[in-house]
Amino acid sequence: xxxPLEIEHEISMKDQDxxxxxxxxxxxxxxxxxxxWLYTLSFDKIAHTTADHFHRYSAESDVQEAACEVWQEYAxxxxxxxxxLQCQGSSYIVKAMDKFRRNRRVIWxxxxxxxxxxxxxxxxxxxxxxxxxxxxxxxxxxxxxDRALQQQVIWALGALSANKTNLTRFSAYDTGVFPVxxxxxxxxxxYGTPVKTGQEQKRDRSLQALVAPISLRKxxxxxxxxxxxxxxxxxxxxxxxxxxxxxxxxxxxxxxDDAS
Numbered sequence: 001x002x003x004p005l006e007i008e009h010e011i012s013m014k015d016q017d018x019x020x021x022x023x024x025x026x027x028x029x030x031x032x033x034x035x036x037w038l039y040t041l042s043f044d045k046i047a048h049t050t051a052d053h054f055h056r057y058s059a060e061s062d063v064q065e066a067a068c069e070v071w072q073e074y075a076x077x078x079x080x081x082x083x084x085l086q087c088q089g090s091s092y093i094v095k096a097m098d099k100f101r102r103n104r105r106v107i108w109x110x111x112x113x114x115x116x117x118x119x120x121x122x123x124x125x126x127x128x129x130x131x132x133x134x135x136x137x138x139x140x141x142x143x144x145x146d147r148a149l150q151q152q153v154i155w156a157l158g159a160l161s162a163n164k165t166n167l168t169r170f171s172a173y174d175t176g177v178f179p180v181x182x183x184x185x186x187x188x189x190x191y192g193t194p195v196k197t198g199q200e201q202k203r204d205r206s207l208q209a210l211v212a213p214i215s216l217r218k219x220x221x222x223x224x225x226x227x228x229x230x231x232x233x234x235x236x237x238x239x240x241x242x243x244x245x246x247x248x249x250x251x252x253x254x255x256x257d258d259a260s
Contacts, residue, residue: 043074043078043080043083044083046070046074046083047074047083047084047086047087047089048083048087050067050070050071050074050087050089051087051088051089051092053066053067054067054092054095054096055092058095058096058099059099061100061103061105061106064096064099064100064106065103065105065106065109067092067096068093068096068106068109068110068112068113069109069112069113071084071089071092071093071113071116071117072109072112072113072116072117075113075116075117075119075120075123076116081117081120081122081123082122084117084123085122085123085126089117089123090117090123090126090127090129090130090132091130093110093113093114093117093127093130093132094127094130094131094132094135096110097110097132097135097136097138097139098135101135101138101139101142102142104143104146104149107139107142107143107149107152108149108152110135111136111139111149111152111153111155111156112152112155112156114127114132114136114156114159114160115152115155115156115158115159116159118156118159118160118162118163119159119162121162121163124159124160124162124163124166125163125165125166127160128160128163128165128166128169129165132156132160133157133160133166133169133170133175133177134175134176136153136156136157136160137157137175137176137177137180138176139153140153140154140157140180141180144194145194145195145196147193147207147208147210150210151210151211153180154184154210154211154212154213154216155213157177157180157216158212158213158215158216159213159215161215161216161219162215167219170219171228173228173230173231173232177228178220178225178228178229179229181216181219181220181225181228182225182226182229184210184212184216185212185216185217185222185225186222186225187203188203188209188210189209191203191205192204192205192206192207193205193207193208193209193210195207
């Protein structure tokens with residue numbers, strides 16, 4: 001458990017923005033009480049308390065989910081993100097997604113946190129640096145037929161695209177962003193949403209397509225997306241053919257040159 005829920009108590013601490021909070025009584029009912037309790041703390045203590053719970057309860061999915069929600073709320077309400085940076089907040093989000101990659105609730109909340117955190121340039125850059133892009137892409141594939149969760153993934157990916165360095169990471173073949181963009185921007189609008197009936201997989205055009213934010217839709221042309229899906233060796237060979245300079249002629253020619 002995050003806190004000793006069997007003990008009811010009142011907490012009174014100075015709020016960072018609006019003077020003193022009224023006395024708050026923490027209920028016994030759920031882990032979500034962490035959120036109410038954290039609202040009475042300074043932003044510094046919120047960050048360090050959350051990071052501590054991320055670390056101490058790394059094997060507890062419900063704690064990881066609640067902690068992700070705290071980062072989401074922190075990014076929504078706060079203005080100075082230095083405390084999250086100091087506490088390695090981005091790393092904890094990435095670790096939670098990696099450890100609980102098949103846990104829908106954790107992935108959903110982590111993507112929502114990434115979307116909110118990425119509105120702050122310093123966190124957007126840090127999330128990309130710590131591997132959030134790769135984890136978001138993995139989540140898209142892990143929940144192939146869960147359109148609601150995939151929509152959360154797309155919002156997170158769109159938010160991460162706000163950083164220029166992240167766009168460089170998008171272009172890396174190993175990151176796997178282009179196959180996701182190909183599915184969302186080309187395949188689904190053109191052929192329909194993937195659905196599975198029994199052992200069969202087909203596409204249903206009657207289902208609402210995933211909504212891609214403008215930030216993703218304007219990044220690449222269709223050709224750039226298709227080319228970005230090619231393995232590096234194939235892409236390099238194509239570039240060599242296009243960019244290879246014409247051979248220079250020597251004074252006496254080369255073996256095999258046409259004498260004419």
